[in-house]
Amino acid sequence: MVGQDATTSAVGDTDQFLNTQVRLIQSDSVLRPVAQQFKINKSPGTSGLLNLKISRPPNTFLILISYRSASPKFAADLTNSVAKSYIEQTYDIRYRATLSLSTFMEKQIEELRAKMERSGEALNRFQQELGMIRPEEANGIVSARLLQLNTEYTNAQSDRAKKESAYESLKSGDMASAQVSAQGESLRALITRLGEANEKFKVADQQYGKSHPEYRKAANQVKLLTDELEQARMDVLRRVESEYKEAVDRERILQKTVDETKTEFDRLNARSFEFQNLKREAEADRKLYEELANRIKEAGINAGFQNSSIRLADPAQAPDKPVYPDIRSNIEIALLLSLLLAMGAALAADAMDATLRSPEDVERVLGAHSIGVLPLVKNWEGGLLGIAKANAKLAGSNGNLELPQTDNYEDAVRSLRNSILLGAFDQPLRSILVTSASPAEGKTTTAAHLAIAHAQQKRKTLLIDCDLRRPGIRKALGLENGLGLSHVMSSGASWRDQLSQMAGVPDLDVLLAGTASRRYADLVGWSLPKILLEALPMYDLIVIDSPPVVGFPEPLQLATAVDGVVLIALAGKTNRKAVASALSTLTRLRVNLIGVVLNEVTPNTTRDYYDYGYYGKYKYRYRYRNEEGS
16 A cells, blocks of 8 residues: 555444454355355355354454364365455455546546636736735735834824813913923013012002102013013914924824725735635645645555455364364253253242242341241141140140150240240230231131140130131130130120130130121120230230231231230241231231241241251150160
């Protein structure tokens, strides 16, 4: 390359340029010669050049051309042929573009030559009309002359003002102004003599009188000097007036000269601008003509040069080993994708699960306290009746029979009891309401077990079934049907007469619900506070089983009458929104919400289950060894 193209960068945007080159390699003009050379189909949808890949390594000025074939030599030869065809095509494009540019510039240079000649002739004619070779010099001379005239005109104005002031002062009879004029010396001598004559006149007037010759002589002398002084003042006035008129004429002449010079300067200035425009236009046309002539010469030379900005960096060579398929890489990618898919599925399942599964969910999602978990007991026979059967066996064995199938659950209940009672630091809890957000979440079973666990510590305990819609305590404990709480509200009987006893647990009293009735369910909220007031001095703890919070009105009244409320939720089944709604309702009533208990916990719902399993295994192993005498 020669000329400006040799030092100017070919592209401003590197990414745009390299992407253009990639598309150019994929063009028909580059691939067609290669397809004809190797006698293959170049259509993208066929197997001919389908395996050809053009890519650009990141952060480089390189373009990678690769081809996949069963024959390594064929792949290398075809790749080199594509690179060669691309370079030749790039050179051919540049060559044709340079020739086209040269042809176009040759057509334009004739018009530019004529324009240059016209602008040169216009400049020469203007110089001849102006009568000088360099108008800017004439403009400078006139400018200096105008500056000098302005100075003289300013001085003339100052001199005229000064003389006008002296003339006006003399004209008004001011002798002080006359004395400072050019004739002031003679006036001062006359004034001095007139003063002396006036002194003599006063002396003569005092000594001799008006009839004396000396008086007349002195008076004549004063009159003579006065007339002479007036004549001298008039002479000074005429001279000052003459000088004043001369200054006015000089000022007027200088003003006229300044105006004429300024007009000439403006005219020369305008002509100078016109001259400069013509001069610049002529010089621009000449430079453009010379530059275009040089570019035509350079284009003719550059057309024969190979493009040096694109070159082959590394020719393709036949590989020694196959590059496809890469089994190890494919296995690694498959393992990574399966791992990501499994993680995504787990996260999606967790995000879609709207239930409470662990104590962490209770505290993190709901912002409530988790006070315990109760494991799922699969080998309970008879459901809730398992409590009654277990306690019947316990009573028949005088308290020595162990039930391994429910020990984990009983230990969890005792831990829950301690968590509830020992957590009340400010005021001991004497009455507890056990409820849930929805039905069938284990609140009745939990309430019964809490009452039994507390009574087994030799503490007087009262269990009240306030669920008059679906009573469950009687069936859970295997008690005989009694009148219970509904009879107390309907007949006004004493609640003490309706208490039931459970075999094997002497410290536990149970107030059953009695006959299920919706009418009595509406009255239980008003009757319970009176019963609690009478029962609290008699019992260490009162446990109350109530209907679910969501959808039923009586739990709200019951919650305000007790010392604390325990909310039961099924792990992995209870909806978070239902529990959140129940918590919000209880919080709005400002009741003492002790916390949330997760029921029927399994290894699939929370890790806490393993703690109970480990403890159960440890305890039974220890008990078995003691029975064997070891």
